Amino acid sequence: MQIPSNPRQPTKTNPIKIRKLVIFPEILIYKNREFSYTDISKLAFDWKTFSELTLGSIWNLKMEFNLHSIHKRIKVKTLDNMFFNISMKKFKEFYYGYHYMAKRSYNSRYQSYLDEFSEKGYFKYDDYLFFKDRITVGKDYEVILNDGSKYLRKHKYGIILLTKEKVKPNFVQKILPYSPNMVGAFTNDIDIDILEKLLDEFYGLHL
Numbered sequence: 246m247q248i249p250s251n252p253r254q255p256t257k258t259n260p261i262k263i264r265k266l267v268i269f270p271e272i273l274i275y276k277n278r279e280f281s282y283t284d285i286s287k288l289a290f291d292w293k294t295f296s297e298l299t300l301g302s303i304w305n306l307k308m309e310f311n312l313h314s315i316h317k318r319i320k321v322k323t324l325d326n327m328f329f330n331i332s333m334k335k336f337k338e339f340y341y342g343y344h345y346m347a348k349r350s351y352n353s354r355y356q357s358y359l360d361e362f363s364e365k366g367y368f369k370y371d372d373y374l375f376f377k378d379r380i381t382v383g384k385d386y387e388v389i390l391n392d393g394s395k396y397l398r399k400h401k402y403g404i405i406l407l408t409k410e411k412v413k414p415n416f417v418q419k420i421l422p423y424s425p426n427m428v429g430a431f432t433n434d435i436d437i438d439i440l441e442k443l444l445d446e447f448y449g450l451h452l
Contacts, residue, residue, distance in 0.1 A: 246298040249337050252344040261342040263308075266321050268342050275312065275319065282349035284313040286357060289435040290343045296401040298336055306336060308343050309435070347438055355439050370440055371433040375447065380429065388428050390448040395428070397450050403432035404440065404452070 254270070255261045261268040265276050273280050289309040298304060306323040323339050362368040367376045374381050378391045388395070394409050406429035431440060445451040 246295055246333065246336060249340060253338070253341045255341075255345060261338060261345065263321055263323075263339055263342045266342065268345055273346065275315075280312055282346065283353040285346060285350035286311045286313070286354060287318070287435050288343075288347055288350060288354065289433075290340075290347075290437075292434055292437070293402050295336070295340065298333070300333060302333075302336070306339050308339070310346070351438065354436055355442060358436075358439060358443060368443065370431065370436070370443075373429075373431070375443070377447070386429075390444075390450065395448070395450060397444065397452050399452050400430070400432070403430065403434070403437060404444075405430045406450075 253261070255268045257269060267274040273282065273285075287310060291307045294304045294306050298306070308321045309318055311318055323335060358368040358370075362375075367374045369375070372382050375390075379387055379389050381387045388406070396407055396409070398405050398407060405427055407426040408428050409426070431437070441452060
């Protein structure tokens with residue numbers, strides 16, 4: 246499915262309802278508890294499944310996020326039984342809910358990464374640690390990001406990081422479509438919109 250243009254906005258009289266989640270213009274309600282959009286952190290949308298949706302799909306689309314005061318990550322799905330077909334309209338409504346939540350929580354989610362960087366000297370995304378000039382994963386992976394040789398490419402599963410020089414194929418390239426220039430891949434669906442902004446602002450890397 247292509248990303249719908251002009252996503253529907255919730256209103257007080259016509260909120261976006263996704264099972265136990267109800268999205269209003271100023272608040273959201275989950276399991277009859279009221280929350281602010283600034284309570285949302287680590288918002289994820291299943292872009293891989295969404296991109297593969299077609300008429301008659303039986304895939305179970307999923308969204309995940311954290312809410313302050315609830316310790317367990319919340320998972321919201323389009324349906325319980327993945328073998329029960331639902332309409333494309335329902336899938337679009339699910340996207341509308343994610344889109345609105347992402348927009349309203351964007352600033353607070355972004356600020357949480359800035360706060361982590363200010364406190365620790367890096368921000369963490371998935372298993373990657375982003376420092377001022379480089380990205381690392383443990384002792385076996387380090388890529389310099391501010392040397393002007395790296396660039397980004399959009400992928401339906403996330404973002405891939407490439408270099409202008411050819412490199413030896415690695416394990417990641419066996420998972421994603423092969424590129425002789427790829428040096429990393431950010432395929433975690435969590436806060437991918439925030440990561441795009443951070444890569445641009447910190448390292449001048451943009452899609």
